[in-house]
Amino acid sequence: GENVEQHPSTLSVQEGDSAVIKCTYSDSASNYFPWYKQELGKRPQLIIDIRSNVGEKKDQRIAVTLNKTAKHFSLHITETQPEDSAVYFCAASRNNNDMRFGAGTRLTVKP
Amino acid sequence: ETGVTQTPRHLVMGMTNKKSLKCEQHLGHNAMYWYKQSAKKPLELMFVYSLEERVENNSVPSRFSPECPNSSHLFLHLHTLQPEDSALYLCASSSLGNEQFFGPGTRLTVL
Numbered sequence: 368g369e370n371v372e373q374h375p376s377t378l379s380v381q382e383g384d385s386a387v388i389k390c391t392y393s394d395s396a397s398n399y400f401p402w403y404k405q406e407l408g409k410r411p412q413l414i415i416d417i418r419s420n421v422g423e424k425k426d427q428r429i430a431v432t433l434n435k436t437a438k439h440f441s442l443h444i445t446e447t448q449p450e451d452s453a454v455y456f457c458a459a460s461r462n463n464n465d466m467r468f469g470a471g472t473r474l475t476v477k478p
Numbered sequence: 479e480t481g482v483t484q485t486p487r488h489l490v491m492g493m494t495n496k497k498s499l500k501c502e503q504h505l506g507h508n509a510m511y512w513y514k515q516s517a518k519k520p521l522e523l524m525f526v527y528s529l530e531e532r533v534e535n536n537s538v539p540s541r542f543s544p545e546c547p548n549s550s551h552l553f554l555h556l557h558t559l560q561p562e563d564s565a566l567y568l569c570a571s572s573s574l575g576n577e578q579f580f581g582p583g584t585r586l587t588v589l
Contacts, residue, residue, distance in 0.1 A: 409582075416577060466511075
């Protein structure tokens with residue numbers, strides 16, 4: 368089955384700096400890669416996703432890149448703000464019924 | 479955020495108790511999921527129901543028993559749990575192949 372690894376486990380940046388979180392996956396048939404943000408005490412919520420027919424996707428300060436050959440994908444947050452502080456999870460699946468999540472990255476943005 | 483609801487929000491039970499967790503989605507989705515979230519494994523897929531049929535059971539112990547009577551409701555029946563089963567249990571729903579929406583979770587404590 369799919370195995371997703373996520374790094375780093377914790378990340379601390381200064382407000383205004385960029386943050387990058389990286390994930391690798393094992394199943395070359397995986398074709399859907401969502402990123403979820405979970406604030407303390409709240410449910411995970413999708414912030415961006417990418418499918419295997421696209422190499423990059425951007426939504427304001429958030430972007431995701433996908434390298435199918437190397438089987439890795441990354442989340443980029445620019446101009447970070449304190450409200451970006453949360454745990455971020457990457458995930459990979461073939462058909463959404465076998466979603467496997469990374470271990471999460473705790474991002475802290477210091478004002 | 480009322481698309482996916484879960485009850486109860488908190489549950490404390492003894493190891494000999496029988497209890498049930500309930501999830502309800504109002505989004506017209508045709509797939510529902512149970513996840514376990516703990517410090518050891520942040521987001522662990524337990525069960526998947528697609529079009530009301532179970533499609534995956536990730537080697538979950540038989541003391542957890544899911545039930546999906548229709549596309550809007552999902553239950554997780556609990557019986558003779560162990561203290562290590564204490565965790566946040568999250569329900570999610572989706573249209574097949576698309577974003578999963580999570581409920582707020584049930585915080586379970588097994589004494």
